[in-house]
Amino acid sequence: MNLLEYLNIKTIKTSKQQVVLSLEVDEIHKQPYGLLHGGINAVLAETAASILANLNAPAGFAAVGININTNHLATVKDGKVEAIAEPIKIGTKIQVLAVTTISYPEEIKTSYSTVTTTFHKK
Template identity: 40%
Template structure:
């Protein structure tokens, strides 16, 4: 059963990221299934720490981005979302020159809060490199 209450194309979702941190880190939403949202991010000079591996803060931003887009699409038409808590467990390093792929799936979709799990995988090996969770508050959008 599809969980999305708002209908947007991938192009529309990605266009909404213009001039944001999401665009700066080159995070792109790549796939919507019935109950998950996926995206990718390059491991490059914008997302690496000085030792040439993926920066944990970039992973956290990816968790926030994928979870927030998913929460927004799953919220009622006139509702928005804001993040109220995020965590990330960094499991394995990813070297510069690769990509990571994130998958957001719901743990809880309620009237006032959502909880989304986001798993980030190294693209070439599909090895889990980060697991995170974001809690969102559902709010009435200011129109």
């Protein structure tokens, strides 16, 4: 079982312009105070950004993360969150991707991340 299966993260959309992941918030995703653990926001961001970067990778190369910055904007207690990744820059060596996490049903932005990746030969 991999991390996405363990955390029950679902892939909703994949394209070279946007990747959307979804997660139904459950007890395994929460910190001791009953709120969505901030690390989940980072996992969603890095995963969505990595998928997006790899969709834009040249043949024979894989995108790997080299930096992530996540700002937590609002707490989440339950419901669903979606992470939406979009490219800021897809370069030949460095990619910068923006990931916004939104909670539902409230439709509140709960985190914003920037993820930097680079391409490595497979």
